[in-house]
Amino acid sequence: MKRSPTGDREFGLLCLIAQPEPDLARIRERLDEGIDAARLVQLAELHGLRPRLARCWSALSWAGAGTGERSGLELFQRHHAMRALAMSRELLEVASSFAESGIAFATFKGPALAVALYGDLAGREYNDIDIIVPQLQFAQAEAQLEAMGYRNSQGSREFCRAFLGGQGQYAFTRPDGTGAAVDLHWAFSGTHVTFPLRPAEAWGDGDIQRLSIGEGRQVPAIGGANLALLLAGHGTKEAWRFLKWVCDLGLMIERHRELDWPGIHRRAVARGCGDAVLLGCSMAKALLELAVPDGLAGPLQASARVRSLTGLLIGRMLETPRRAFADNFADLILCDSRLDRIRGAVDLAVTPSAGDYLAMPLPAPLWPIYYGTRPFRLAAKALMGALTRR
């Protein structure tokens, strides 16, 4: 995989911008040294950090920015603001509808995280609303979204149950062109891997914030230690591909050092994914120069796996293009133990997915055939991938 040499300089600047309290003097120094402004904007778009880049660059009077970069970011900010407000409106409507129907729920990421960590609905980039409900109420929540005009964008209920049931979430969109999208979860990860946060903790015995979205309107959102676990778990599940997830966790660490971080780590260890917390802290330290939370420096230093993964994942951030096939199994790094990772891989290898249907569409009564064809399809895909990389 080719690593862009100029991308490192711009990527380094982006890391400064992603710090919880960006040092404008340092950023200005880097800008004055000369950067590829178009490349910086491109990286910010890839890593979901355009709001932060725009804010920092504006505070520095757009030093080093070409007319195109400045106008492009300013236009993005307007569109992003309007979209963020529109999604917030959707969130309030869905929350109201669920509350009236007696559906337990909590929101996370999206507008909730923007308000909780960035202090502004447009403080971070997001494209949808994430809501988790108890699995027993999922069908009721699904029906409520459909009554509001949402449709499952991934297929019929039968299709989703057959091919997506192990993912823990379905995606719903409005077909009215508004772009409104809700990811409705009953779990935080697929069934083949563990996750630092149990679904029941989202609204039961954990930290629920009543988050203000607008004036006098509050929605239940995951907060406190649960939010730290969620951010570490989500980032690790996604192999920390994008800097914005490191930025999210970095803000959580910096704004909430009073949390019992060793206790957070212990909770994740009990779930078989303690390394996810250490890895998130390690990524934030390496990329954002953030001090590791008290009590975690020792466990982090002691984990060769975490230190090795940090280097590997940062290297992959700079790769172009990304390795698609490896990404399919990326979430296995959530598992601390090799045995759990092997079990997860086997589970993935034998459980039919939407990809099997797309490769060879069959009528529903014949779907069990995919249990037999899937291992061969994946093996062929792996072989093609290996040959392509040569």
Next chain:
Amino acid sequence: MAPASPSGLFKRSARQVSCRIDDEFAILDLGRAMYFGVQGVGVQIWDALEQPRTLAELCALITAEFDVSASDCEADVVAFLAGLQEEGLIEVAEDA
């Protein structure tokens, strides 16, 4: 519409959500799905309205920040608040 009372308490209404875009605010009327933009001195006023404020408090904030006479400031702030109130973006609570 009643003129702004010196002792009235102005606050953002529950009918809107807003966010900051650099030196502007974008506001969305939740009921009508209409967007509004606030610029210039209006940004200071809208920002201050994150907490309920009296007219006097708002004028004090503006005159501390800008070189403007108290009478001109009050007239401009009253007009701005009237516009926000007309669109349902702010409410006037009981007298402070």
